[in-house]
Amino acid sequence: MANLNNMNKKFHTLDDFVGTHFIYTYDNGWEYEWYCKNDHTVDYRIHGGMVAGRWVKDQEAHINLLTDGVYKIAWTEPTGTDVALDFVPNEHKLNGTIFFPKWVQDHPEITVCYQNEHIDLMHKSREKYETYPKMVVPEFAKITYIGNAGINNEQAIAEAPYEGMTDDIRNGNYFDENYHIIKKDGHSYIEK
Template sequence: MEFKELDDFLGTHFIYTYDNGWEYEWYAKNDHTVDYRIHGGMVAGRWVKDQEANIVKLTDGVFKVTWTEPTGTDVALDFMPNENIMHGTIFFPKWVQDHPSITVCFQNEYIDLMEESREKYETYPKYLVPEFAKITYMGKAGQDNEEVIAEAPYKGMTDDIRAGKYFDADYKRVKK
């Protein structure tokens, strides 16, 4: 698949692994919302639906996505899918670095806890994680597909997705 315009990017489901070994799964749900699951790294097991984000085309085939989570974590991702790479910068508040297990959940059901923790614990200094990543999977899921990120991550999930065992031809989950 060739990416040029924002419409080419929206509705795409990605799996990527940062140079530090952290594996993420991320979905450009529509022009203002993203869903994601974290499979490796400091907050592996965390998953989020309907995160409001700013999604723009920087130039042909290059897209920037930015958001602030209820945890106070700021994220900036630059996708270059035609080259199978992206660059992400995550600005973790000190409390997430000190207490990552609090965030390892389906965040949508624990927004109050995220906001409470953000107020209760130290925010600074931020833990900055700037990393390049190799995109290991891209799928055209279509926009607003609630099946893409619909359950907690499990061991081997990304391998199942890459092997074609997780979604059918219509990008609906096979395993439910």
């Protein structure tokens, strides 16, 4: 088991940020896991909140350095949800604003899946149900995990979220020293 939580990492440039894996909890209690896969793509899992259980790989995003150690990331999902995140990792905080279309607010269960296998359903739902008014969720969050997953690490976010996953990651029971998922008997192995 490897404790890869590097909460003391110092961020200055865009290169410091790209390849980093974060876990954070919004002030409203929603817990997210987010990975800056490369300079234009993010992966994420949602562990708490109205769309808990949702996970996504290879989401195209605008990833920018605003000033020393401060980053802005923004994207639009196939659901029509818009996301804007401002990371201040040296202070272990971020501010996120999520703009949920009305249909996601009314039918969040449709989005709780591995989105990459259901893009057509996301597009159909976006057309079938109402988009407005959007539900705007602006929240501050506390970063509770910073891991150096490296660029284009397909294992950083590679399976559906489960209860206790973020604790397993923070406690060093999920990834080995090479930032690969620990396996046993063909399944992720988490020591309890």
